[in-house]
Amino acid sequence: MTTQNQVTDPAPVRQPFEFAKWWDRVGILVVLLALILFMALAAPNFATTGNLLNIARSISINAIIAAGMTFVILTGGIDLSVGSIVAVSGVTSVLAAVSGVPAIAALLVGVAAGAAAGWINGALSAYLSLAPFIVTLGLMTFLRGLAYTMTEGQPIVDNTLSFRDLGNGYVAGVPAPVVVMLVVYGAAWFLLERTKYGRHVYAVGGNPEAARLAGVEVKRILTSVYVIAGALAGLAGLIFAAQVVSAQPTAGNGYELDAIAAVVLGGTALAGGKGRIIGTLIGSIILGVLSTGLILMNVQYFTQLLIKGIVIILAVAIDSLKQRSATRVVKDTAVVGATA
Amino acid sequence: MTAETQQPLLQLRSISKRFGATQALDRVSFDLRAGEIHALMGENGAGKSTLMKILAGNIARDAGEILIDGRSVDISHPADARANGIAIIHQEINTVPDMTIAENLALGVEPTSQFGVLNRKRMHEDAEAKLALIGLRLDPRLPLGSLSIGMQQMVEIARAASENARILVLDEPTAALSRAETEELYRIIADAKDRGVGLIYISHRMEEVWRLADRVTVFRDGKYVGTRERAEIEPADVVRMMVGRDIQDLYSHSSREVGQTVLEVNELCGNGIGPVSFTIAAGEIVCFAGLIGSGRTEMARLIFGAERRDAGEVALHGKPYSAAAPKRAIAQGVMMVPESRKEQALFLDHSVENNVAISSLDRFASAGVLKSRPIRRAVLEQMDFLRLRQSAIALPSRSLSGGNQQKAVLARALLTESELLILDEPTRGVDIGAKREIYELIDELVGQGKAILMISSDLPEAIGTSDRILVMRNGRIKADLRSSETSEEEVMSYATGTAEEEQS
Missing domain, CATH: 3.40.50.300 (P-loop containing nucleotide triphosphate hydrolases)
Structure with missing residues (x-):
């Protein structure tokens, strides 16, 4: 232990190399690169610009939902209603656009609908202390019913939909949904890594009681993450509606599970408090690359499901092994810490 | 001197255990006579718990020998410890709070008919008999969780007695007990001692050790320091053995x-x-x-x-x-350091930096965006003040010793620059060296004009x-x-x- 002078110039603290920590940071990226390499060799036409952009476009909806899901899971919660929010927000915006509301306003209404649904999730879980699993399960069913009611069970197709470019357009050669996805991830990263709000999200997930006693407004944070998840699911719903130029009451069915899979693949702990938004993006890409690659390899749909399932369980198993080795490392340092 | 000639009940010879780079136990020895209470003392990290885990069969030793009645025994699994009459009573009790006392006492040895159907009546009778062994009268139909921690511990001791445990390890048994429960526990301990059970008693409370123990053994940094007859030494001797130096004045109280x-x-x-x-x-x-x-x-x-x-x-x-x-x-x-640092204060998986800074982020943010360099500088300053090594800043707080974790929580409180500090049991579960540092720190803080509400x-x-x-x-x-x-x-x-x- 030396000198006070070091305080004025905080140098990055060097830590000895440890496999567990290294894997924690880049392990999932290694998996992705290996997968891409494999696909490039095994699947015809995989490594073409056109196909890669297609993959990017196809993952963007799940990736955007998963970004919001990351906030929720970081607090130790879960949101099963995001798939239904996709449908409700899409229906809301298409109905608004069809009735003559300007495109921008129609979009905002859709996102607001998602955020409002999220607020109900959050307020019920946080202020009434109901289990998020149950609350969002209820909302999932309710909102699906709402989407059917609003459309009377029939898709509403409008080939001249005012905001269709959101799904099918390009910005400087990059598909619009991909641009939206990148902006979402940039913002989410900034929020989680660089703001007080982000620290509070991690704190609430890490230890809610400690967070409260440390001055964090736990209930507000809990409510807010569901609002974020709802708003982003709403945004994803608009992209979906724009891609299919219609309001589909069945849209987003089962998307919540894909989003949760991406978050977990990305290394975020379901117990909360631990995880990185960038991991979720990589997790979504892995799922997307896997589906597209398997299609290009002409693997049957049923077999694709088998493989996806195995990948998800494998990823979680690796994570669990990693946790165990990390705990071992930590125990050792604990004894060192006591004598230092 | 019959005790000298008598065969020790338990002998631990030259036990070593290494975790990674750390030698947790270095050829330590310990022996226990039948019918004695032998206190095992040492600062946190001295190796007491590691040795007890080895004795319980929870972790494997690297080297050394365990002898019971002079015969070498193999203890590599908790069941081996049980079979050799060793029972360990922890603070964290291994019981099922939602099950009744009787169900807990019967765990693993449920009385059943020949078809495997549970015989409830016999289970309750057995439970009453087991409780009576140590003079407890409780309704075995009560859920265990409805009892106080102290009573739950005593139920555990009843289980140990019913299994004819000859070696009973008590790890900080009175930490959560009321005065009355403590007295009850002392009575049960004395009773076990009279029955010829050998008791290993781990405690930080000198008062208690002085009242109960026949002998005291001290470990320091994974090494055996010595064993003394309690009647022949003073508390200060034990403290000196534990810290390896004199602590003249443990408490700091400058004129205020x-x-x-x-x-x-x-x-x-x-x-x-x-x-x-x-x-x-x-x-x-x-x-x-x-x-x-x-x-x-x-x-x-x-x-x-x-x-x-x-x-x-x-x-x-x-x-x-x-x-x-x-x-x-x-x-x-106004800032509070809560009673239980792991449950109420720390984010165990988060870095020390985040743990320390969490309550002061407003001061280090503009429009909610954090300024990372000033945060790091301020956290390092507090860590220096509290004599926490700087390299710990990026480590998860889980990896710190109890004393250093407590310092991190105190650093959080200091960083808020509060005028009134509420310190709830600020030295609980902290070793004596860190305790002394915390006393000095508190003394310095009031010297600076802070008001301190302490609970101890x-x-x-x-x-x-x-x-x-x-x-x-x-x-x-x-x-x-x-x-x-x-x-x-x-x-x-x-x-x-x-x-x-x-x-x-």
Whole structure:
């Protein structure tokens, strides 16, 4: 232990190399690169610009939902209603656009609908202390019913939909949904890594009681993450509606599970408090690359499901092994810490 | 000298255990006679728990030998320990709180008919018989979780007795017990001793060790330091053995300049306590003493805004003060270090930096965006002040020792620059070296003019560090004593209510 002078110039603290920590940071990226390499060799036409952009476009909806899901899971919660929010927000915006509301306003209404649904999730879980699993399960069913009611069970197709470019357009050669996805991830990263709000999200997930006693407004944070998840699911719903130029009451069915899979693949702990938004993006890409690659390899749909399932369980198993080795490392340092 | 010639019940010879780069135990030895209470002492990290885990078969030793009645035994699994008559009573009890006492006592040995159907009647009779072994009379149909921690521990001891355990390890058994429960436990321990059971007693409380132990063995940094007959030594000898040096004056109490009143509490009620009234001035440490459940923590949480106030007034620097939530208290210059650092204070997987900074982020953010360099600088400054090594800043707080974790929590409180600090059991579960550093730190803080409301169940600590002692009982303040003029006996007489009985 030396000198006070070091305080004025905080140098990055060097830590000895440890496999567990290294894997924690880049392990999932290694998996992705290996997968891409494999696909490039095994699947015809995989490594073409056109196909890669297609993959990017196809993952963007799940990736955007998963970004919001990351906030929720970081607090130790879960949101099963995001798939239904996709449908409700899409229906809301298409109905608004069809009735003559300007495109921008129609979009905002859709996102607001998602955020409002999220607020109900959050307020019920946080202020009434109901289990998020149950609350969002209820909302999932309710909102699906709402989407059917609003459309009377029939898709509403409008080939001249005012905001269709959101799904099918390009910005400087990059598909619009991909641009939206990148902006979402940039913002989410900034929020989680660089703001007080982000620290509070991690704190609430890490230890809610400690967070409260440390001055964090736990209930507000809990409510807010569901609002974020709802708003982003709403945004994803608009992209979906724009891609299919219609309001589909069945849209987003089962998307919540894909989003949760991406978050977990990305290394975020379901117990909360631990995880990185960038991991979720990589997790979504892995799922997307896997589906597209398997299609290009002409693997049957049923077999694709088998493989996806195995990948998800494998990823979680690796994570669990990693946790165990990390705990071992930590125990050792604990004894060192006591004598230092 | 029959004890000398008698074969020891248990001998641990030259046990070593290494975790990664750390030698947790280095050829330590320990022996236990039948019918003795042998205290095992040492700072946190000295290797006591590691040795007990080896004895319990929870972890494997690298080298060394375990002998029972002079015969080498193989203990590589908890079942081996059980079969050799070894029982361990932890603070964290391995029981199922939702099951009844009888079901817990029958776990693994459920009485069944030949078809595997549970015989409830016999299970309850067995349970009553097991409890009676140690003189306990409880309804075995009660859920175990409805008992106090102390009673749950005693049920565990009843189980050990029923299994004819000859070697009983008690790891900090009285840490969570009330006075009455502690006395009950002492009686049960004495009883076991009379039956010829050998007891290994791990405790940080010198008072308790002095009352119970026949011999004392001390470990330091994974090494065996020595074993002494208790009757032949003084507490100071044990402390010297534990820390490897003299601790002349464990408590720091420099002469203090008491300033203006910082906190004025008037008829405060809520959270099951009150009404209470008291004041704390700048440069003053007021320590709340009392038994567990006397309402000290409840009162502190009320002031900190962690619980809702029902009635009464509080003034801070002469102005009305109320806090609807801890966030509001912190904003007004009141910060609390809670009682249980792992459950209520730390984010175990998060870095020390994040743990320390979490309550002061407003000061280091503009429009919610954090300024990372000033944060790091401020955290390092606090770590230096608290003598935490700088390299720990990026480590998860889980990886720190208990003393260093407590320092990290204190660093968080200091970083808020609060005028009033509420310290609830600030040295609980902390080794003696770190304790001393914390006392020095608290002394320095009041020297700077802070007001400190401390809660301590360690009476020598309460008296040695504070200026005034307020004794609570049944949610009310029963006495306001000058620390320099009171004694442990006097404080205890108010805490237990015997002082009132004498007066009436």
